[in-house]
Amino acid sequence: MFSHIRRKREAKISSSSPQLRHVVVAGGELDDWESMSADQWSGRVGVLATVAAAHGARWVTVFPFGSRPAPACQVTATSYDVAGVRVLVSPQADGRRRIAETLRVASDVGFDEDSVEQLLHGEAGEPDLVVVLGSDDRLPPSLVWELAYSELVFLPVEWAVLDGERLDDALGVYFGRERRFGGVDE
Secondary structure (H helix, E strand, O other): OOOOHHHHHHOOOOOOOOOOOEEEEEOOOHHHHHOOOHHHHHHHHHHHHHHHHHOOOOEEEEEOOOOOOHHHOOOOOEEEEEOOEEEEEOOOOOHHHHHHHHHHOOOOOOOOHHHHHHHHHHHHOOOOEEEEEOOOOOOOHHHOOOOOOOEEEEEOOOHHHOOHHHHHHHHHHHHOOOOOOOOOOO
16 A cells, blocks of 8 residues: 555655644554553654654644543653654543543633634644544544644554554655645646
8 A cells, every 4th residue: 555655755845745744643542552661652752753853743643543531541641852843642532522621721712713723732733644543444533623624644554563664654645645725626
């Protein structure tokens, strides 16, 4: 599936190529996440940050795919700074719950699209790319808000085997696309 990507990516990226600022990786069940040691998490975060940085991204957000409520999870929301990239790890798999909790703590904000985006994504802004691990026949419930203008790339791997090469392949698919944000060809 991804065998042709490296050849395309080796060609010079034109000024019309999509820019990449914020990548979301959605994958793994909370059980998978909890089974990782601190060293494994550090390694995974380092790989995600390094590959994202090589493609110009400055933000990576990681959500689980599963449906188990985050309060029952031992993994906590964490932020890492690696290779000039801020990696945000959120165990909140339910996007509606994440939105509700975010809005609940911001009771003094006048809500509109911009304020909700700022609350949900902060400085990172809306994701340019959402990499979904696993089958392409279902979406994680954690991606309610991110799907509006983000490109989706399905990566047919499990969380346990996600590595830099596979993430690099997904980013290559993204850079091979022409983003039109709902527009049509003339």
